[in-house]
Amino acid sequence: MHGRPRKAPTTEEQEASAIKASKLRSLQSQFLQLHHNKIYTKEALDVSAKLLESNPEYYTAWNYRKLAVQHNLNLPEADNNEESIKSILDEELRLVENALKRNFKSYGAWHHRKWVLSKGHSSTDKELLLLDKFQKADARNFHAWNYRRFVTALKNIPDEKELEYTTERIYDNFSNYSAWHNRSVLLSHLLKEKAKGYSPKDNVFTEEYEFVRNAFFTDPDDQSGWFYHLWLLDQTVKLETLLVSSWPPHGCNLSLPMDGSFGDCSFSPFTSRQSNTRTLPLILYFSEVVENICSSTVEVECENIVSNELVWRSLSGDETASAHAWLTYLNFPEEHANSLKVYQVKVSLARSQGIFSSTGVHHGNSSHIAFTVSISPHRSEHVDLKNEEKISWSDESFCTHEAQFLESVLANLFHIERTKVDEKVVDYQWNVTTVDNEIAHCRELLATTNCKIGKLTLARLLMAHDTLMSYTGTSHRNFSHHTEVLQLYDDLKKMDPAHFHYYQDEYSLVLLKQIISNQELLLKHCCKYKDPSSPKINNFCLRLNDLSLSRIGSMEKLLWVQVLDLSNNQLQSLEGLEVMQLLSCLNVSHNKLCSFTALEPLRLLRSLKVLDISYNEIGAHSIDTRRYLCSSPLNHKSGGDWKAEESEMPWAEVADNWEAYTIFKDLSLIQLDVIGNAVSDEKIKLLLIKLLPLLKWLDGEVADN
Amino acid sequence: MGELMVEKHVKYILAVEKRKDDFESVVMEHLRLNGAYWGLTTLDIMGKLAAVEQDEVISWVMQCQHESGGFGGNIGHDPHVPCTFLFDLCITSMNSAAMLAFTHFPILTSQNKKHGQTSIKSTHHKRWHSRHWQCVLLRNLGVAVVSLTFQPDIAALQNEDGSFSGDIWGEVDARFSYIAILSLALMHQLDKVDVGKAVKYILSCKNVDGGFGCTPGAESHAGQIFCCVAALAITGSLHHVCYSWWVLSSLIMIDRVHWIDKGKLVKFILDCQDKENGGISDRPDDAVDVFHTYFGVAGLSLLEYPGMKPIDPAYALPVDVVNRVILGR
Secondary structure, eight states: OTTOBOOOOOHHHHHHHHHHHHHHHHHHHHHHHHHHTTOOSHHHHHHHHHHHHHOTTOHHHHHHHHHHHHHHHTSGGGTTOHHHHHHHHHHHHHHHHHHHHHOTTOHHHHHHHHHHHTTTOSOHHHHHHHHHHHHHHOTTOHHHHHHHHHHHHHTTOOHHHHHHHHHHHHHHOTTOHHHHHHHHHHHHHHHHHTOTTOOSHHHHHHHHHHHHHHHHHHOTTOHHHHHHHHHHHHHHHOOOBOEEEEESOTTOEEEESOOGGGOOOTTSTTBOSSTTEEEEEEEEEEEEEEEOOSTTTEEEEBTTBOGGGOOOEEOOTTOOSEEEEEEEEEEEEOOOSSSOEEEEEEEEEOTTSSOEETTSOBBOSOEEEEEEEEEOSOOOOOOOGGGOOOOOOSGGGEEEOOHHHHHHHIIIIIOOSOOOOBSSOOOOHHHHHHHHHHHHHHHHHHHHOOOHHHHHHHHHHHHHHHHHHHHHTOOOTTOOSHHHHHHHHHHHHHHOGGGHHHHHHHHHHHHHHHHHHOHHHHHHTEEEESOTTOSSSOSOEEEOOSSOOSSOOOGGGOTTOSEEEOOSSOOSOOTTGGGOTTOOEEEOOSSOOOSGGGGGGGGGOTTOOEEEOOSSOTTOOSSOTTTTSSOOTTSHHHHHHHHHOOOSSOHHHHHHTHHHHHHHTTOOOSEEEOTTSTTOSHHHHHHHHHHOTTOOEETTEEOOO | OOOOOHHHHHHHHHHHHHOOSSHHHHHTGGGHHHHHHHHHHHHHHTTOGGGSOHHHHHHHHHHTBOTTSOBOSSTTOOOOSOOOOOOOOOOOOOOTTSTTHHHHSSOOOEEETTTTEEEOOOOOOOOOOSHHHHHHHHHHTTOOOOOGGGHHHHHHTBOTTSOBBSSTTOOBOHHHHHHHHHHHHHTTOGGGSOHHHHHHHHHHTBOTTSOBOSSTTOOOOHHHHHHHHHHHHHTTOGGGSOOOTTTHHHHHHSTTSOOOOHHHHHHHHHHTBOTTTOOBOSSTTBOOBHHHHHHHHHHHHHTTOTTOOOEETTTTEEHHHHIIIIIOO
16 A cells, blocks of 8 residues: 555454454445436435545446436426526536545546536636636646646637746756646647747747756756757758668669679669569658558659559568658660660659648658669579578688778778758758757756756767758768767766666667768678678678667668678677568677567568577577567567468468567578577477578578478 | 465465455455456466366356456356456566567566555455456366357447547446457457447557556556556557657656566566465555456566466456467467
8 A cells, every 4th residue: 555554453443444444344234236327316426425425436426426416407497597607517516626635636526527517617817717726736747737628618718828827836846747748738729829929940049048948047957848959959950851771872873783992782672583674772760750652742754654553561670651762663675785784763742632640740842853774695604502502600701891892892882971952951050049049058967967868868969960961961070979879878987877778779879870970980891701702692791880879870871781790799689670671681690689579670671591590598588578579479460461361381380489489480591590588499490491491501501391 | 575375375265265255355356357357367476276176167157248248256146247457557677679568468567666565556446357367267177158249339438539438327448448359359350340440540549658547638548558558459559659769768768657677577476476475466465356366477477487377468457368369379
């Protein structure tokens, strides 16, 4: 029991409790009898009132009171008699007030009051007075705040007035999170309505920044104000949805099949299963999750391609209608002539034609990307799978490229600079100035106090600054705040070890951003596979192993990756990898993947051939933290498909191993390593062999199909 | 750190079940069905379900059914779909890769600055839903005798905007959405309601801090976050939960809801045990009760404490029960 000490009751206490219990018991039975017999006399009402005053949680009694009110309002003496209607309803309000005195968190009591008020009874003043009493007694009582919003809506009290009320409450106490919350709700509403004095939003936000600054300069360790500050910052950096990158990138010249510099791509996704066409995936990556990418919102201009026949699909783990990245396939006819055929491809996103983001910010600018695709007359010979050698991930298998070669490749094909696709330069001056201003204030605060949430805010502000600069197209790639931000997260990990894992996640994301946005650093992580005779592996490998990464990000800049080594990190999931549509070889061994469901993003990688998930923690935990983040028979949306799906395996076997089944059934791996996981016994190996008919190597040995 | 006193807790739960005449039992009378759920689930997680007389429980549960088909919190009480599902707390850190992992688990934490340790915040709302738990009870006991006559009326409680009312009196709350969705899913009847609209309503309860309140515009609350995220999980709509670093991470960051220290929390729960008479309380040295006993044991299950059956984070039932009901295994 809350707040009640644990001790054996004395005899007197036991007796007193027994008397109280028997009184309440008799009240309850009297009440239930009256309720079941539909008796609504004054005496009967008194019984229910007594019961509710001593136990407001007895919900059946509130229901009874409503029946009684309806019954009594319909009696002839109440008919059109203002006096008696008023007295019936007043009695209910009085009872609610008494019940709330006993327990002001009683849902039933508050709802009963709303119900009475909806009958057009009671005055605004009276309700606000009552609320004031409860809100003073407990400033954070969310029932009272909810009721306040109900009353103000019912009585048409303007938002501006309520905003003043939150100002007062915040001045009373800076740490009143409920008041800050209501302020964000009211302000969002006023801004949306463009109410007088609340447009443009720039001025309003400048004032709000100043207001909240008072709070955290007064008490830097109180988090309510910081929270509000974070919302303001979010609003400040929220821009129009932009197309941030694509594959192939804007301005690149691509050859199909690839020339030597790009490696032999017999296994690359560029070769389609159909013999008379060559297929190229086209990927668009947006700054927000967007919906409605289809042939009517995206136009592709290219000889031999009919734009409105293209089918776009979202690249989200759960295959829903919204995602950062979208995919379609371009098919080029096979040329039999002896000459090289070059196609010019132009992709345009039309303005305001229905692309919208989940945050409600519409895609603002018309953008386009253009690239060329060369189809050479020679098609590389079909490689016989049977003669494939294993891919080895050992360090000895890789060597570095010559820097010059790498740079030229990166410049052309991987195109690490942000695709400048928007024709119109939007003025972000206010946003940049505001963020800079906040950075200065934050530094000022941190000069005098070592406050963890201040440090965290500074880290976020610096990243926001970099993001804004990259959007304005004026960022200089050698000038970024990554090093400082990494240092801040390092400090935070030490200062606040309880949140270590959170900081580590943020650290990982910034570290990756730093590596990927800096060409010199990136080159250090790009390698060549030593054995040139292996046609399976591309010459160009990205090795991000041994970096203590607990999360992966910056995927928009990694759309080109075909061979990726993420081994020896701290990854618990592969979220984000679903956009790497060119990926053919992946090593995530020696990480912290806890279940097969953590591999969900790989389901969308149709070109994946080689996968190493050895030495993780798959099967080692009783609680699967990814259970509801993947398509499973457990959730309603995909549950139906599961039942309908035709499987060669008996349902019992599918149901018992649905995690492995859901991940591997659509993959066409030829090499897989699962050794070193709790789950990797003979039974699961047999299942994997059954699910992966093309599998040639399992745990380094020939898979016997 | 001590260990979990399984036998004592079994004894305590059985004693509570028999006790009907002291003041506490009388005050809680309207949610006795909930008490049964808490007690039985706790026993099941500890692998001790056999300790109860199942015929007796089933026959009592069936008496809670109202003539309209719905269930009340006890014999003779009005039917009410869902009631307070406020797990004001308990547990869990976990999967840092998914920002929403914290919401992925029923039980959330708050840091008690005064005591310097993770504590269990109070819940004052104990009207639990009935129908769901009734169904659950029977499933728990492996008896599929749920009368399906009351399904249409859960569906009828869905409002035009997709929300659900608790009963015919119209109180609307996202908790009710969770319980309605959960109940229907357990009965394979989710297609009886408009799931798309239900999801839309839940999403309209989302706030700028990334959390969820009980109605649109209402302040975020750990219990509501659980209800809303669990409902989204069951309907396969979790992708709607924004877990961009920008918004949700902040919620995780502040000391109300965050990654927590697993070991510390296990210790705290064990410290809340009444080592003499069994039962677990909201904090060390407070009086024990059956719902905190449930929260504690369910929490230990999520924290992978040895010997506990795993509990499903969305259904708040043992995983084997969910698998049996949903997968037919």
